[in-house]
Amino acid sequence: MLGARLTGRNPVAQDVNSSPGAPEVRSQFAPRRRRAFIERGIHGVLFICAAVSILTTAGIIFTLLGETLAFFQDVPIVDFLTGTRWTPLFVSQSFGVLPLVNGTLVVALVAIVVAVPIGLMSAIFLSEYAPARVRAAIKPVLEVLAGIPTVVYGYFALLFVTPILRDIFPQTQVFNVLSAGIVMGFMILPMMASISEDALRVVPRTLREGAFALGATRFQVTVRVVVPAALSGILAAIILSVSRAIGETMIVSIAAGQQPKVGFDLLSSMETMTAYIVQVSLGDTPQDTIEYRTLFAVGTLLFLMTFVMNILSDWIVRRYREVYE
Amino acid sequence: MRQETGTRWRPRIRQRKAIGRGFAALTIVSTLLGIAMLVALLVDVFGDGAAQVDGHFLTSYPSRFPEDAGLRSALLGTLWLLVLTAVIAFPLGVGAAIYLEEYAPDTWLTRFIQLNIANLAGVPSVVYGLLGLGLFVRWFALGRSLIAGAMTMALLILPLIIVASREAIRAVPDGQREASYALGATKWQTVFRTVLPAAGGGILTGTILALARAIGETAPLITIGALTYIAFDPSGPMDLFTVLPIQIFNWVSLPQEGFSELAAGGIVILLIVLLLANSIALFVRFRLQRRFD
Numbered sequence: 001m002l003g004a005r006l007t008g009r010n011p012v013a014q015d016v017n018s019s020p021g022a023p024e025v026r027s028q029f030a031p032r033r034r035r036a037f038i039e040r041g042i043h044g045v046l047f048i049c050a051a052v053s054i055l056t057t058a059g060i061i062f063t064l065l066g067e068t069l070a071f072f073q074d075v076p077i078v079d080f081l082t083g084t085r086w087t088p089l090f091v092s093q094s095f096g097v098l099p100l101v102n103g104t105l106v107v108a109l110v111a112i113v114v115a116v117p118i119g120l121m122s123a124i125f126l127s128e129y130a131p132a133r134v135r136a137a138i139k140p141v142l143e144v145l146a147g148i149p150t151v152v153y154g155y156f157a158l159l160f161v162t163p164i165l166r167d168i169f170p171q172t173q174v175f176n177v178l179s180a181g182i183v184m185g186f187m188i189l190p191m192m193a194s195i196s197e198d199a200l201r202v203v204p205r206t207l208r209e210g211a212f213a214l215g216a217t218r219f220q221v222t223v224r225v226v227v228p229a230a231l232s233g234i235l236a237a238i239i240l241s242v243s244r245a246i247g248e249t250m251i252v253s254i255a256a257g258q259q260p261k262v263g264f265d266l267l268s269s270m271e272t273m274t275a276y277i278v279q280v281s282l283g284d285t286p287q288d289t290i291e292y293r294t295l296f297a298v299g300t301l302l303f304l305m306t307f308v309m310n311i312l313s314d315w316i317v318r319r320y321r322e323v324y325e
Numbered sequence: 326m327r328q329e330t331g332t333r334w335r336p337r338i339r340q341r342k343a344i345g346r347g348f349a350a351l352t353i354v355s356t357l358l359g360i361a362m363l364v365a366l367l368v369d370v371f372g373d374g375a376a377q378v379d380g381h382f383l384t385s386y387p388s389r390f391p392e393d394a395g396l397r398s399a400l401l402g403t404l405w406l407l408v409l410t411a412v413i414a415f416p417l418g419v420g421a422a423i424y425l426e427e428y429a430p431d432t433w434l435t436r437f438i439q440l441n442i443a444n445l446a447g448v449p450s451v452v453y454g455l456l457g458l459g460l461f462v463r464w465f466a467l468g469r470s471l472i473a474g475a476m477t478m479a480l481l482i483l484p485l486i487i488v489a490s491r492e493a494i495r496a497v498p499d500g501q502r503e504a505s506y507a508l509g510a511t512k513w514q515t516v517f518r519t520v521l522p523a524a525g526g527g528i529l530t531g532t533i534l535a536l537a538r539a540i541g542e543t544a545p546l547i548t549i550g551a552l553t554y555i556a557f558d559p560s561g562p563m564d565l566f567t568v569l570p571i572q573i574f575n576w577v578s579l580p581q582e583g584f585s586e587l588a589a590g591g592i593v594i595l596l597i598v599l600l601l602a603n604s605i606a607l608f609v610r611f612r613l614q615r616r617f618d
Contacts, residue, residue, distance in 0.1 A: 035511055042513045046428055049420030053442045053487070056480050060452060063459030121355030129349055130356075138356060145363050147599065149541025151570040152370065152592050155577050159585055160369045186362045193359070215336075219345035240447075247449025249544035250570075254577050274451050274544065281454070281548045287463060295548075299455040303448065310447035 064303060067296030074290055080297065086260035086271075088294045089280070099260035100298060103177070103270035107252055108245035110181025110266065111188060115241050118185075119192030120234065126193070127200035128222050139194075146190035154254030157183035162255065165267070175257025175269040184251050188241045195240065199233020200226055232320035239313035243306045249274035273302045370592045377590025386556040387572065391583030396591055398555040399572035402471070403540060403598070405559050406568055409475030410482070410539050415532055417479070418486030419521075422528075425487070426494040427516050446484040453481045454548025462549050469550040472562035477545050482535040489531020493524035526613030530606045537602040541595065543570035569595045 072080070075095045083096015122142070126135050162179040166172045172179075203226050211221040227234070257269030258279050271279070277295055285292045385395025421442075429435040457477030467473040497520050505515040521528075546568060553575035555567045567575075569591060576588035 039511055039513055043428055046420050046424035049417050050424040050429070050438050052417055052421065052480075053438060053445055053483065056445060056456070056483070057441055059460050059480075060448065060456045063456050064452075067459065118355045118358055121352045122359060125349075125352035125356045129352055138360070141360050141363065145359060147537070147541075147603070148363075148366070149543070149570055149595060149599070151541070151543045151574050151577075152366070152595070155573065155585075155588055155592060156366045156369060158577060159373070160365070186359065189359050217341045217345040219348045220341070222348075243447060247451065249449070249451045250574065253544075254574065274449065277451050277455070278544060278547050281458075281550060282553070284550075296455060296459070299452055303452050306447060306449055306452075307444070310444060314443075 064300040068300045071293035071297040104272040111184040111245040114185025122193040123196035142190040150250040154251045157255035172267040178266040180256035195237035199230040203229045236313040243309040253278040374589025374593040402566040403568045410478040414479035422490030451544040454545030457549040485535035490528045493527025497523045530610045533606040
């Protein structure tokens with residue numbers, strides 16, 4: 001039967017209308033040829049559904065690339081990638097993307113500093129320490145955290161976390177990187193925790209038991225046996241978290257401000273690549289202007305950065321997966 | 326635990342146990358931190374916004390006077406977008422899942438499609454917005470319409486629907502298919518009358534969860550140019566529109582007194598809508614999912 005599934009043919013069904021033993025019986029089934037025709041048509045339609053994903057990727061690449069290439073006709077690519085002034089909306093236009101990249105990476109760094117340790121420790125708790133019932137209660141809570149819309153996190157960053165930061169550090173600006181980064185860290189925390197936990201849980205029990213038998217405490221088993229064995233999965237989770245942080249849009253649009261600048265002052269406002277895209281989209285930028293094309297140039301860079309990281313994380317999982325049998 | 330020859334191994338049991346307890350406490354604190362953040366967020370939002378929610382808030386158009394403003398157009402826009410997105414994404418996603426699970430031969434093309442779907446799931450949502458802007462809004466000349474937004478959203482959630490549907494279809498045991506073939510059914514009859522009904526619960530659950538994700542998405546719709554101020558009811562797929570998250574974003578960005586409370590009120594409504602969607606998904610999972618044990 002597996003063979004029939006693979007070839008798409010069904011020997012039993014085909015015999016219904018052509019059975020030599022009963023030639024005069026008028027079959028109430030549709031004629032065989034019509035059925036085969038329908039079957040082929042359906043096969044084609046389903047293939048087209050699956051092919052939409054390829055068309056989507058092609059669409060992304062062509063839309064981004066088309067406008068980006070047009071952009072590079074006016075702005076040399078070297079100026080774009082190495083310039084440190086980003087003022088496309090000012091009278092004296094300048095198209096150095098580095099301030100946006102700087103802002104993006106600084107926010108992502110803050111988010112990672114929050115999400116990785118807390119996420120990893122939560123994963124260790126859920127996988128190594130928590131009794132099954134506690135785990136079953138906590139996992140849905142983390143899922144809720146992951147399901148909250150990013151615009152809500154943005155509100156929380158601007159109107160809850162930032163005022164607290166301003167109480168502690170009075171020089172904090174209303175729009176600042178630290179608040180956006182911290183809240184973004186909690187947004188990606190569930191993903192970090194859940195992927196790491198999966199990696200920890202596939203480490204076979206015999207490894208743990210071996211270490212226990214040697215007299216190790218649970219802490220030693222966790223830190224010296226389980227975590228090293230799951231390192232590739234944890235690394236992949238970290239890279240995916242960075243990728244998510246770089247692509248996150250609404251938190252930074254709401255809470256991090258719109259000042260493209262190079263620097264590392266966490267208490268000041270910076271603009272990320274995604275926040276810039278939102279900023280321009282909110283204005284009514286006419287098509288075929290250089291301002292319109294900056295959207296796609298920045299978008300291409302963003303797409304490439306996240307794409308490389310997603311591929312890298314996938315590759316690490318494949319390349320360094322420890323296989324236990 | 327490395328020891329050099331000649332040195333005596335000291336078990337240091339009390340010290341090791343103390344470190345172990347400290348570490349265990351740290352893992353618990355970390356886990357509680359995430360939960361505490363969620364509680365703080367909910368308390369903050371509901372504290373600021375619950376008082377806003379009343380009949381007037383739900384049925385009024387946005388206004389520059391915070392006491393008059395409501396989210397009628399945003400709520401209707403979200404509803405329209407939801408239905409249109411579902412109509413586009415559901416058949417495409419389920420079709421793709423059926424193809425990959427039941428039909429696809431093991432060729433490079435199939436593997437390429439699968440790799441491609443996995444990669445699409447990792448593309449930032451704002452990039453989908455740029456795709457929608459370049460392709461649907463400009464090239465197809467659909468403008469900043471509901472249908473352009475729905476097509477963009479459909480592409481965004483398609484990978485989620487495909488992955489969930491594939492899992493549901495894969496969970497249907499081969500015996501079910503074999504029984505259907507044995508009765509003389511063709512491949513499509515088997516898929517449509519045996520596999521799909523058996524996988525229906527999982528497929529519907531996955532689709533509803535994917536749509537819930539679409540309800541909360543803001544960035545792609547801002548990028549394709551959905552407006553922040555709409556003072557009429559959308560009445561067709563070609564109409565301009567706004568949605569709940571965009572309305573919230575708009576209110577958060579206004580510095581004037583009174584609008585941040587409106588934003589909080591909008592968030593309360595948005596979270597209630599999401600809670601509803603997730604409850605429906607849970608309900609469907611329990612009612613429709615068949616178990617083959």
